Each structure stands twice: as C-alpha cells, then as structure tokens.
Amino acid sequence: MKSGSRERAWDGCLLDGFAKVAGGHDFRKNRADRFRHRLYRKGKYVPAKIGGEIACVGCGRCIDACLPDIANPVNVYNRLVDDLGLE
Amino acid sequence: MSKPSTIEKDIYLPQLAAIEKRRLMNATEMYLRLKMDEGPLDYVPGQFVEVSVPGVGESPITVSSSPTQKEYFELVVRRIGNVTIAIHRLRIGDKVGIRGPYGNGAYPVEEAKGRNLVFICGGIGLVPQRSFVNYVLDNRDDYGEITVLLGTKCMAQRFFQSELDGWSHREDIHFMETVDEADDCWQGNVGVVTTLIPKIERELTSALVFICGPPVMYKFVLLALNEAKVPRENIFLNLERKMKCGVGKCGHCQINNLYVCIDGPVFRYSDLAVAPEAI
Ligand SMILES: Cc1cc2nc3c(=O)[nH]c(=O)nc-3n(C[C@H](O)[C@H](O)[C@H](O)COP(=O)(O)OP(=O)(O)OC[C@H]3O[C@@H](n4cnc5c(N)ncnc54)[C@H](O)[C@@H]3O)c2cc1C
Numbered sequence: 001m002k003s004g005s006r007e008r009a010w011d012g013c014l015l016d017g018f019a020k021v022a023g024g025h026d027f028r029k030n031r032a033d034r035f036r037h038r039l040y041r042k043g044k045y046v047p048a049k050i051g052g053e054i055a056c057v058g059c060g061r062c063i064d065a066c067l068p069d070i071a072n073p074v075n076v077y078n079r080l081v082d083d084l085g086l087e
Numbered sequence: 088m089s090k091p092s093t094i095e096k097d098i099y100l101p102q103l104a105a106i107e108k109r110r111l112m113n114a115t116e117m118y119l120r121l122k123m124d125e126g127p128l129d130y131v132p133g134q135f136v137e138v139s140v141p142g143v144g145e146s147p148i149t150v151s152s153s154p155t156q157k158e159y160f161e162l163v164v165r166r167i168g169n170v171t172i173a174i175h176r177l178r179i180g181d182k183v184g185i186r187g188p189y190g191n192g193a194y195p196v197e198e199a200k201g202r203n204l205v206f207i208c209g210g211i212g213l214v215p216q217r218s219f220v221n222y223v224l225d226n227r228d229d230y231g232e233i234t235v236l237l238g239t240k241c242m243a244q245r246f247f248q249s250e251l252d253g254w255s256h257r258e259d260i261h262f263m264e265t266v267d268e269a270d271d272c273w274q275g276n277v278g279v280v281t282t283l284i285p286k287i288e289r290e291l292t293s294a295l296v297f298i299c300g301p302p303v304m305y306k307f308v309l310l311a312l313n314e315a316k317v318p319r320e321n322i323f324l325n326l327e328r329k330m331k332c333g334v335g336k337c338g339h340c341q342i343n344n345l346y347v348c349i350d351g352p353v354f355r356y357s358d359l360a361v362a363p364e365a366i
C-alpha cells in the first residue's frame with residue numbers, strides 16, 4: 001500500500017442510533033433515555049470507573065449549541081444536587 | 088519528531104488470520120474456519136473477536152468453536168450490513184484482521200463444573216452457546232447433565248444441521264428443538280422457544296441456565312424461568328449491544344455503568360439488578 005486516507009465520522013451518545021444493533025433493535029431509542037445516559041456517563045459511570053469527579057472537560061460547546069438550553073451540565077448537576085438531594 | 092515513549096502493544100492493531108474454510112449454511116449465515124498467522128487464538132467460550140476487512144471496517148463476532156479445538160477457530164457471520172457483506176465475499180486463503188479475544192465476562196467454565204447445565208438459544212444465539220456446549224462435551228466428565236433448547240424461526244433458517252443431529256442422537260446431552268412457523272417438511276415441535284421450558288422443569292431446578300438470542304427473547308424466557316423458580320444467581324445472559332472499540336473506550340456497548348465489551352458479554356442475572364437498561 002502506497003497511500004491512504006483518514007476518514008472521520010460523527011459519533012456521539014446523544015445521536016439517534018448510538019445503541020442500535022445490526023438486527024434493528026435500538027436499546028436507547030428515546031431522546032430522554034439518551035440524555036439521561038449522557039449525564040450519568042459524565043457524572044457517575046465514568047468517574048466511578050476511572051476516578052475523578054466528572055468526565056467532562058468543560059469546553060462549553062454543548063451549552064453554546066443547545067437551542068432549548070437544556071444541555072448545560074453545570075445547571076443539570078446543580079439541580080440534581082439542590083432540588084433532589086442526589087450526591 | 089520524537090518517538091512514542093511506550094512499547095505497549097497497540098490495542099487497535101489487528102493480527103492476521105487466514106480463512107481455511109467457508110460455507111454458506113443458510114440464506115444469511117456464513118460459517119468460517121480461520122487460523123491465526125502467529126500462534127493459536129487463546130480464548131474462553133463466550134469471548135468475541137473484532138474481525139476487520141481492510142478498507143471496509145470491523146465487527147465484533149463471537150467465537151463459535153470450543154477452545155478444546157486448538158488448530159483453528161470458527162465464526163458464524165450473518166450478512167446484514169457493510170462489514171458482514173464484505174466478510175461473506177471473502178474466499179479461502181484471504182486474510183482478515185483479528186483483535187481480541189475480548190470479554191472478561193465469558194461463560195463460567197469453572198463454576199459450572201459438576202453442575203447441570205441448561206442452554207436456551209434463539210436463532211443465531213446458538214453461535215456463542217455452541218462454543219460452551221462443545222467445550223462441555225469435550226470435557227464431559229467434569230459436568231453434570233446438559234440440556235439444550237433451540238428455537239428457530241423456520242426450517243430454512245436452521246444451521247449446523249448435522250452437528251445438531253449429532254447432539255440429538257447422543258445419550259449424554261438432551262437436545263430439544265422447535266420452529267416458530269411449521270411447514271410440511273418439519274416433523275418436530277412448533278412454537279417459540281419458551282414453549283419448551285415447561286418440558287424441562289425437572290432439569291431446571293438445580294441447573295445453571297444460559298440464555299442467548301434476539302433481544303425480545305430474554306423477557307419471555309426470564310418470565311418462564313421465574314415461574315419455574317430458577318434463582319437469578321443461576322441464570323446467565325449473553326447480551327448483545329452495539330460495539331465499536333471492543334475495549335471499553337467508546338461507550339457504545341454500555342448498559343448503564345456496565346460495559347458489555349469488558350464486563351460481558353455474559354452476565355449473571357442477579358448482577359444486572361443495578362442496570363435497568365439490561366432487559
Ligand atoms: C459481542 C457481540 C458478538 C457478536 N457475535 C456475532 C456473531 O457471532 N455472528 C454474527 O453474525 N454477528 C454477531 N454480532 C453482530 C455483528 O457484530 C453485527 O451484525 C455487525 O457488526 C454488523 O456490521 P455491518 O457492518 O455488517 O453492518 P452495518 O453496515 O453496521 O449495518 C447495520 C445495520 O444498518 C443498516 N445499514 C447499513 N448501512 C446503511 C446505510 N448506509 N444506511 C442505512 N442503513 C444502513 C444495515 O441494513 C443494518 O441493518 C455480534 C455482536 C456483538 C456485540
């Protein structure tokens with residue numbers, strides 16, 4: 001082989017089909033389920049697995065891009081702690 | 088430019104394997120026998136490999152042969168999308184890339200010693216279970232009674248027919264089969280695989296039960312096992328999820344906090360209580 005190219009494709013746990021298997025079954029079909037999973041993943045699952053407090057680099061791009069203004073993780077986590085008393 | 092400072096093996100670097108045999112077993116399932124270029128594949132029943140076709144991509148596929156067979160390993164690939172179509176096009180002598188074996192949660196081959204075992208398979212779910220069934224048959228004295236239940240959609244979709252015939256004629260394995268839709272040529276049981284479960288109530292009481300099949304099957308099989316009072320600790324589920332990396336990086340395979348590629352693909356049912364996404 002003399003040459004090659006690097007290809008990149010969009011991927012993200014909020015996108016439709018992130019958990020869809022070839023047989024057609026989608027394990028996280030609802031947007032709400034994907035949203036919940038994203039916050040749990042950054043706030044709980046990954047820190048519990050590899051340490052640290054939160055698995056978010058804090059770039060803020062999701063906050064800028066989110067039109068309904070629901071993505072800000074700071075707000076979400078603060079609300080979970082203040083309103084619901086979650087750790 | 089400085090060189091990378093570690094000499095650790097690149098986890099994304101596949102090893103080569105050659106195709107020794109291939110056979111289309113029904114309209115969609117291809118049987119492949121492969122041999123690693125360098126040394127045998129060292130795996131436990133239930134583990135999977137990432138199979139890559141250059142220029143196309145990579146797919147996780149469970150090893151279907153038993154590791155008692157050291158010379159080669161076997162895969163069964165269903166033609167469904169880009170990579171699997173490319174795998175079906177391969178010829179004898181062609182090379183594929185292999186990463187793995189992966190999956191720390193394989194079948195509990197040690198814990199199962201001395202126990203009675205029940206395998207409940209739906210369709211292509213036979214592929215991973217076959218690895219453990221043949222492992223047990225090759226180490227027959229180490230294990231108790233074996234019962235295998237298999238449900239297939241219709242007769243045309245059955246595969247490994249001659250091997251299954253072999254099982255049904257052996258004295259030391261109890262094999263029962265059903266098809267969802269009957270036709271003129273089928274003489275056996277008709278109905279989904281759960282219809283066979285009441286017939287093995289005696290076998291179920293003390294057995295470890297292994298389930299593998301399409302996502303819809305689990306709920307109904309678990310209901311039937313619950314009715315038969317099989318404790319959750321004795322039930323093992325082989326769970327399929329979307330996978331990409333196979334090594335716990337990308338998160339595609341996650342069931343809540345569990346990673347199917349690392350923690351699975353075989354899970355003890357009682358360990359899944361914390362993972363509502365599982366069933
Ligand atoms: C642990 C594990 C073990 C597995 N073991 C086995 C096994 O032993 N045998 C086996 O056969 N499979 C097995 N699988 C499933 C297998 O990995 C998938 O079937 C395979 O990865 C599909 O890849 P693909 O590239 O062929 O399909 P993809 O191309 O990814 O296609 C997936 C789906 O998307 C659709 N699709 C594809 N391209 C497009 C497009 N451009 N636009 C719209 N839709 C499209 C296809 O129709 C298909 O329904 C296993 C999976 C896991 C996680």
Ligand code: FES
Pocket residue numbers: 329330331332333334335336337338339340341346347348349
């Ligand atoms: S497949 Fe990537 S994390 Fe499991």
